């Protein structure tokens with residue numbers, strides 16, 4: 001499926017879009033090594049311990065980039081999400097430029113009720129922003145775009161880090177079929 005904004009892109013951007021769309025997964029050589037950090041993330045979020053959440057997110061990001069031999073990316077975990085008429089920001093990726101090193105910002109709390117974000121959507125946001133980093137620094141795309149391939153890559157990372165999510169889904173699907 002090609003998203004509708006494709007038609008508004010320049011020929012050069014359309015070519016980047018097609019390359020991005022073709023890559024459906026990011027394979028980590030040793031995903032099991034990162035699972036202890038992922039398991040640490042859920043209780044740290046529940047305890048609303050921002051520093052612990054930040055350390056854990058940084059460990060996950062460090063592990064992913066080092067396994068892929070990609071350049072590092074800093075992770076900053078902030079309190080309540082910024083919001084405006086457009087909605088609320090879940091995460092942000094700032095690419096390297098001049099003095100600024102590449103970094104990710106993710107927010108721990110929703111804008112409206114200041115509630116702590118659920119573990120799975122928080123991890124997905126972190127991985128989403130990491131995929132932007134990998135687009136530039138691992139795949140070497142001149143631009144990063146939200147293609148279906150991009151979302152597939154985000155999901156592939158998620159399922160390597162949270163393998164039971166897939167098992168549960170499969171179990172539910174087979175129950176449905178039964």
Ligand SMILES: [Zn+2]
Pocket residue numbers: 128132146
């Ligand atoms: Zn994005």
